[in-house]
Amino acid sequence: MPELPEVQTVVDTLAPHVRGAIIRRAELFRSDICTPATLDLAQRLAGRSVTDLTRRGKRIVFSLNDCNRFYIHLGMSGSLTALSDDAPRLPHTHLILQFDRCQIRFTDPRRFGGIFWMGKDLHCEAGLGPEPLEVRTPELARRLGRTTRAIKTALLDQSILAGVGNIYADEALFAARIHPRTKASRISAEQARKLNIAIKQVLRRAIQHRGSTLRSYRDANGESGAFQKLHRVYGRAEQPCCVCKSLIARIVLGGRSTHFCPKCQAKALRS
DNA sequence: AACAGCACCTGTAGGC
DNA sequence: TGCCTACAGGTGCTGT
Numbered sequence: 001m002p003e004l005p006e007v008q009t010v011v012d013t014l015a016p017h018v019r020g021a022i023i024r025r026a027e028l029f030r031s032d033i034c035t036p037a038t039l040d041l042a043q044r045l046a047g048r049s050v051t052d053l054t055r056r057g058k059r060i061v062f063s064l065n066d067c068n069r070f071y072i073h074l075g076m077s078g079s080l081t082a083l084s085d086d087a088p089r090l091p092h093t094h095l096i097l098q099f100d101r102c103q104i105r106f107t108d109p110r111r112f113g114g115i116f117w118m119g120k121d122l123h124c125e126a127g128l129g130p131e132p133l134e135v136r137t138p139e140l141a142r143r144l145g146r147t148t149r150a151i152k153t154a155l156l157d158q159s160i161l162a163g164v165g166n167i168y169a170d171e172a173l174f175a176a177r178i179h180p181r182t183k184a185s186r187i188s189a190e191q192a193r194k195l196n197i198a199i200k201q202v203l204r205r206a207i208q209h210r211g212s213t214l215r216s217y218r219d220a221n222g223e224s225g226a227f228q229k230l231h232r233v234y235g236r237a238e239q240p241c242c243v244c245k246s247l248i249a250r251i252v253l254g255g256r257s258t259h260f261c262p263k264c265q266a267k268a269l270r271s
Numbered sequence: 272a273a274c275a276g277c278a279c280c281t282g283t284a285g286g287c
Numbered sequence: 288t289g290c291c292t293a294c295a296g297g298t299g300c301t302g303t
Contacts, residue, residue: 002296003296003297006296058297073297073298074297075280075297075298076281076296076297076298077282077295077296077297092281108280109280109281110280110281110282110295111279111280111281112279112280112298113297147273147274148273148274149273149274153274153275156297156298158297158298165296165297166295166296166297167296211296212296214295214296215282215283215296216282216295217296254275254276255276255277257294257295
């Protein structure tokens with residue numbers, strides 16, 4: 001569920017609770033949520049302090065004072081929430097970190113997310129492309145140019161660009177007026193420039209609005225996002241386009257539901 | 272090698 | 288009420 005803006009919002013709201021704080025106790029309720037599953041995570045965390053909390057792509061990276069690091073991926077349904085010790089424990093709570101002033105709980109009903117131990121050597125970079133908010137157009141164009149897949153599918157590939165998901169891919173392609181089925185390798189230099197601007201604008205605005213809450217997403221303080229109110233195509237199938245009043249279309253691309261305006265994002269012939 | 276398709280898992284919403 | 292189906296913000300494996 002969470003894409004870059006939601007993950008960034010979780011990091012921003014979680015950081016004040018954990019940066020510099022000591023993990024007094026850790027409880028892992030199912031070992032298969034952790035990679036490697038054989039790791040004694042609770043023992044490794046107890047007594048350590050969190051020196052930094054950062055985001056890379058959709059990964060939430062915890063740095064510890066013993067130089068070990070791990071990251072949490074929220075998958076589709078994961079959440080990281082700061083709660084008081086006596087808050088009732090929700091079903092599907094997989095990890096609790098006990099700090100002096102609160103508990104941090106990782107909850108994930110669908111279990112597509114997980115906890116990944118990196119130790120001192122592994123990097124959270126593995127398999128990830130550049131950050132969408134930082135990538136420059138020539139590099140984006142080069143990366144997209146290497147695949148013949150549909151541009152929408154390519155934008156969801158985290159090794160091409162790390163952090164964009166289904167909502168923001170659709171929103172960025174609308175903003176750049178590019179048909180989602182366009183082959184990535186056929187994106188022109190001008191389209192790549194527009195797309196890069198569109199991705200950055202959409203992500204920045206979404207972060208300003210603290211992400212999109214469609215159903216379960218909440219930040220670390222339990223607050224919803226508001227950007228879903230500003231979606232122009234995602235989830236708006238059969239509703240009028242805000243620009244031209246044509247009806248927004250919904251198709252399935254790469255197994256993911258895809259929304260676009262057939263008129264504003266008219267497909268170039270033979271692309 | 273690259274790509275499409277599906278599997279992973281649970282919850283929810285809507286139709287009957 | 289209850290049963291069934293479709294769908295959900297992600298990723299990784301499989302077979303072609």
